[in-house]
Amino acid sequence: MVETIRHDILIVGSGLAGLRAAIEAARSSNGKLDIAVITKVQAMRSHSVSAEGGTAAVLYPELGDSLESHAFDTVKGSDYLADQDAVERFVSAMPGEIYQLDHWGLPWSRREDGRIAQRWFGGYSYPRATYAEDKVGFFEMQTLYDTATKYDNIHFYQEWFVTSILAEAGEFRGFSAIEMKTGTFAQLLGKAGIMATGGSGRLYSFATYAYSSTPDGMAAAYRAGIPLKDMEFIQFHPSGLIPSGILITEAVRGEGGVLLNKDGDRFMKKYAPNKLDLASRDVVSRGMMTEIEEGRGFKDEATGLDYLHLDLTPIGAEKIKTRLSQIREIAIKFRGIDPVEKPLPVRPVCHYVMGGIDVNIDGATRLKGLWAAGEAACVSINGANRLGANSTAECLVWGKITGAEAAKYAEGRPRPDSAGEKVQLEEKRIFDGIFHGSGATNPYEIRDALQKVMAKDAFVYRTGDGLAEALRTIRELKAKDFLHVEDKSRTYNTNLSDVLEVESMLDVAEVVVAGALARTESRGAHARRDFPARDDGNWMKHTLAFRGPEGPRLEYSAVAVTKYQPTERHY
Ligand SMILES: Cc1cc2nc3c(=O)[nH]c(=O)nc-3n(C[C@H](O)[C@H](O)[C@H](O)COP(=O)(O)OP(=O)(O)OC[C@H]3O[C@@H](n4cnc5c(N)ncnc54)[C@H](O)[C@@H]3O)c2cc1C
Incomplete structure (x- = not known):
């Protein structure tokens, strides 16, 4: 027996992208559309809540930052695979998102003059990672969830597991899902849908991701005939804490922490003489693996894992306790080390998926009526390597865009009666x-x-x-x-x-x-x-991967280049 539930817009995922999309759809339709957010965990347990270090945006052009610089850093970080038209749209939209969250009540950390604080992150030429201590994702999620619950026309289906995309005659009709509490199988029918199902980092067991970060959404799109784009590009963050893989945010290096090998050598000077530990993540992780493979790492006897040291002591006790309090707590609880006193054992860890569901610059998939946003989507601003602090930012920008686009599409259209067989x-x-x-x-x-x-x-x-x-x-x-x-x-x-x-x-x-x-x-x-x-x-x-009878069928599509011709990267 299949239960049927109807709404106008169906959003799968209640992380940053899904919540931002829901608010925008509710806001831009003036309360006329009925919106459902379906999520396999409790909304506030979405993986976004664990984001730690920052959200990138240009806030202070008068102090030397610029949209051009954010765009260039992002394209260079991507190793020139990012679509530059999307990057330009992204950097222009971001400052407004930071102030919007501020107006909705997000307690950003502040500079001494009272303005919103920013810090260094890897691969940037300006300290533009906007932060709220080292709990950025938690505060962003809390702010968006609070805001979403103020709209009567946003309904949450928490702990509902979406199993497939329903389509008929080349148009989106809805999703099939299981309510985890009762086991009820249902079809949720709607005029428009948004996939905001997050990344797929649990393809690896040593990962910074929540256990729920499995590729259900990406697989559902792939099975519905929508290609997955650039999936070979998986980000390995330099600092996963041994043995759990819990992230030690890049903000630690942004605040002055350094990577050391077993000889106490600051080895990143060999691999990135200018940016050192704050080169882009792909460069730092390769440097670390080279050190380990050439015998300059340590070995964790209990797990057999090789690692290097991340030394926070140059940051100083006071800054660690105020700006990196969560990291200190994690290190003490999960490794028994107080980073105020001793270096932490870290190694590269699966952290992010640059690829995702293929979408155009408005977040639209090839299935009429279906959009995708956040880590589940590939728009693509991250190309072959994402810069830290750009993902939470991307979720906000394309959450908003897809929410507005889906609302525009849904207004005035009839609700589907069924999704066929x-x-x-x-x-x-x-x-x-x-x-x-x-x-x-x-x-x-x-x-x-x-x-x-x-x-x-x-x-x-x-x-x-x-x-x-x-x-x-x-x-x-x-x-x-x-x-x-x-x-x-x-x-x-x-x-x-x-x-x-x-x-x-x-x-x-x-x-x-x-x-x-x-x-x-x-x-x-x-x-x-x-x-x-x-x-x-x-x-x-x-790369575009279409599902075929023998496995993925690969096709390729052009990269949008507007201003920046590819050159060799140096950090
Ligand atoms: C530890 C850590 C720290 C990070 N720190 C930063 C940072 O400082 N700055 C930054 O920019 N980025 C950071 N990132 C990356 C960033 O947090 C994520 O890329 C981003 O939050 C992803 O958000 P999302 O909305 O796309 O998806 P998620 O937050 O992953 O949400 C996915 C949603 O989809 C739902 N879902 C999935 N499958 C199904 C299904 N089958 N049925 C129903 N619902 C489903 C889940 O329930 C969830 O609600 C960090 C990542 C990690 C792991």
Whole structure:
């Protein structure tokens, strides 16, 4: 039995992008449209809440910053794969978003003169990461959630797991979803939809991401015929705390923390003589892996993980306690080290996915009536490597844009009556195929094996042989008969949602690795040992992965270049 629920606009995801979209759709339609936000966790547990260090925006042109400089830093950081028209729109929109959040009540940290404070982040030529201590995501989420709940026409479906996109005659109709509390299967029908389902970092087990950051949204789009773009570009942040992978924000280096090898040497001077520890993340992570591979790292006896030191002591106790209090708490609780006194053990960690659902500059997907925003989407301002503090910013800008676009589209259109037979097929797939499935293989073993092969062969440095091996392994895992659940209850059946997530992880991992194997160059976060140079002649293009019967079918599309011709990057 499929329950039917109707709204005008359906937004999947209640992170920064989803909440910002909901507010804009509600605001710009003057209360006329009825908006639903569907989220598989409690809204305030969305992964965005963990953002730590900052949100980039040009606030002080009179002190030397400029939109041009933010745009150039972003394009250079992206290793010239970003679409420059999108970057220009992004940097122009950002200052307004910071002030909008300020007006909605966000307690930004302040400079001594009372104006909003900003700090250094990697790859920037000006300290433009706007911050609220080291809890930026928490305060942004709290501000947006509070604001969203003031609108009577925004309805939350919390702990509802979306399983597919419903479309008919080339148009969006809605989503199928399971209410986790009751196990009810429903179709949510709407005139327009927005995918704000976040990143897919849990393809790796050593990750800064929430456990809920699996690629369900990306996989749903891929299965609905929408291509995924540039998925081979995965960001490995330099400082994941050993052994959990919890992020030690780049703001630590922005405030004066330094990376050291086992000889106490500030090794980044070799790899980025000007920017040192504040080079872009791809450059710093490669420097770290080279140090480790050449024997200048430490080994964690308990886990076998190699690491380097991140020394916060140059920052000084007072600044650590006031500006980086959460980091200090994390280090003490999760590693037993007070960073006021001793360096922290860190290593590169999966942190962000530059690619995502292919969208145009307005966030529209190729399916009429469906938009995507935030980390789930690839617009693309991040190209081959995102600069820190640009992601929360992107969520705000394209949350707002897609909310307004979806509202414009929905106004005056009739609500769909049904989504055709697709929803019955989806119900069959989930309940006959998985809930009552008889798969013999443990799905959790499949997930572990997938994460292992991603960490081994699709990490900071890659090779053709390694990627080919990873692709073979992923296909073997996909072919295994794992579709079943042990838990037959209907209430909060996380065994069922876990299996759905594993299916999505396999599909999206296959796209990541196929794209990486095909791209025979090194650009941004995609570093091939066998093709160490960037190859603009052949590879200055976006990868588009379409779902085909044999796996991903790859096509390519042009990069939008407006002002900045590609040159060699130096930091
Ligand atoms: C530890 C950490 C620190 C960071 N710090 C910064 C920083 O300082 N500055 C910065 O710019 N960036 C930072 N980032 C990156 C940034 O936080 C994220 O890229 C951004 O918050 C993603 O927001 P989002 O709205 O796209 O998605 P998320 O916040 O990931 O939200 C995804 C939403 O989709 C929902 N969802 C997913 N799948 C389903 C499904 N199947 N059914 C229903 N709902 C679903 C989830 O419930 C959730 O509500 C950081 C990232 C990490 C991990």
